[in-house]
Amino acid sequence: MHIEQIYTGCLAQGAYYITSDGEAAIIDPLREIQPYLERLERDHVKLKYIFETHFHADFVSGHLDLSKKTNAPIVYGPTANPAFETIIATDNQVFEIGKIKIQVLHTPGHTLESSTYLLxxxxxxxxAIFSGDTLFIGDVGRPDLAQKSATMTQEQLAAILFHSLRTKIMTLSDDVIVYPAHGAGSACGKNMSKETVSTIGEQKQKNYALRADMTEAEFITEVLDGLAPPPAYFGMNVAMNKSGYQSFEKILNNGMRSLSVTEFEVAAEETGALILDTRTSGDFCKGYIPQSINIGIAGDFAPWVGALIANVATPLLLVTEKGKEEESITRLSRVGFDNVIGHLDGGFETWKNSGKEIDTVKRITAEEFASEVVIPEHTVIDIRKESEYSAEHVEEAYNKPLAVINDWIKDINPQEHFYIHCAGGYRSMIAASILQARGYRNFTEVEGGFNAIAKTGISRTDFVCQSKMMK
Known part of the structure; x- marks a missing residue:
């Protein structure tokens, strides 16, 4: 028996590849299936089953393409009702893979079809259990994502999850290994550990939601407390996972269309496509195609695309570093952004060398920021998460998280200059590109973010500024 956790950091997602005696199973595969096909060929095994723990909201699974390529059936737990052919397992149904067995444990609560697979x-x-989004390391799946389809409240779903955990998972032996679908950084929970493997016994001791003396009412309150609104693209990903999607090969072929500067301009004008620049913040700020949005491939690329662009049907034109075209398209497809209509041949340098108009972002170093800023005379906007801001921030800085920029951007006074920063410069350049695309030029972005600012002598505090940004 062999178990391999295939962890994708930018999505904080774990897929699982299991083999035994010439047969294999894959649990919660990613969109691009070639790595799985290569593993199967390498190990000389036949894929017998593709198991899905639930209809994922934060990424598009590769179950359909993988099934078509291998003829392996897709398995969902009870109550799932996809638009394609699958095995809908019954609670406690057992599937054999070589010399091992996988038993279906129906564990609704995160979603109604959510199931845990016991090896x-x-x-x-x-x-071991493959717990999907039912149980994480240090947390449990949020019960608010399935409300629209479940026709019940998040409180009712949380109550269902409470009983699923206590009747199906906490009754297992303490030495059973826990393999979750996500780790820290995923929006599918709120308190996930950076660890990606644990045991039932360890989670009983450390996971707040598995306390032995916890009542149902306490569980509901604690699980729902502090949940941020889910990203807008989540519902669209659920629909794709449930109803089907175009093959990844077709998506990749479309996106790999190489466009000249003229063709790129025509495509942008005719389709109204959003120009997505996936270069680093350092390269982007020095020059970019006007109206482009910068979300760097070297970061939490796909989740930020999903959070900020929101509509997965948005047509996209890519500007990438040379050789990063396929990676950009692949990572976009993981969260359902399949409408990439091409990329600029030669990247930004081709545009620049053609003599076309370019734009830049005003960026200064942390040392320059510390020498320029007079507190509280100057306005500083910290776009990190509230938890980061609360831990420590520049004195008198306003906290306006990037995730909700569409809410707070309207509060900016276009006549008043401000400084903007995040933790390291990745998120603040995303914000800068959005601001300038919306016509705001009255700001300066800080290179290196708070990590660099904290090394200067500027005044910092953990006191939260309650004032609102002036209009």
């Missing part, structure tokens, strides 16, 4: 080894011993 029983060659000796008949409970070995």
């Amino acid at each position: 029983i080894d060659e000796n008949g011993k409970d070995h």
Whole structure:
């Protein structure tokens, strides 16, 4: 028996590849399936089943393409009702893979079809669970994502999750290994650990939601407390996972269309496509195509695209570093952004060398920022998450998280200059590109963000400024 966790950091997502005696199973595969096909060929095994823990909201699964390529059936837990052919398992149904077995444990609450897969080894011993979004390391799945489709409240779903955990998971032996679908950084929970593997016993001791003395009412209150609104693209990803989607090969072929400067301009004008520049913040600020949005590939690229662009059907034109075209298209497809209509041949340098108009972002170093800023005379906007801001921030700075920029951008006084920063410069350049695309030029972005600012002598505090930004 072999178990491999295939962890994708930018999505904080874990897929699982399991083999036994010439047969294999894959749980919660990513959109691009070639790596799985290569593993199967390398190990000389036949894929017998593709297991899905639920209809994912934060990424598009590769289940359909993988099934078509291998003829392996897709398995969902009870109550799932996809628009394509699958095996809808019953609670406690057992599937054999080589000398091992996988038992379906229906564990609704995160969603109604959510299921945990219990792996029983060659000796008949409970070995591990693949818990999907039911149980994370340090947390449990948020019960508010399925409300629209479930026709019930988040409180009712939380109550269902409470019982799923206590009747199906906490009754397992303490030495059973826990393999979750996500880790820290995923929006599918709020308190996930950076660790991606644990045991039932360890989670009973450390996971706040598995306290033995916890009542149902306490569970509901604590699980729902502090949940941020889910990203807008989540519902669209659920629909794609449930109803189907175009093959990844077709998406990649479309996106890999290489466009000349003239063709790029025509495509942008005729389609109204958003120009997405995936270069680093340092390169972007020095020069970019006007109206472009910068979300760097070297970061949490796909989740930020989903959070800020929101509509997965948005037509996209890409500007990338040379050789990063396929990676950009692939990572976009993971969150359902399939409408990439091409990329600029040669990237930004081709545009620049053609003599076309370019734009820049005013960026200064942290040292320059510290020498220029007079507190409280100057306005400073910190776009980090509230938790980051609360830990420590520039004195008198306003906290306006990037995730909700569409809410606070309207509060900016276009006549008043301000400074903007995040933790390291990645998010603040995203914000800068959005601001300038919306016509705001009255700001300066700080290179290196708060990590660099904290090394200067500027005044900092953990006191939260309650004032609102002036209009």
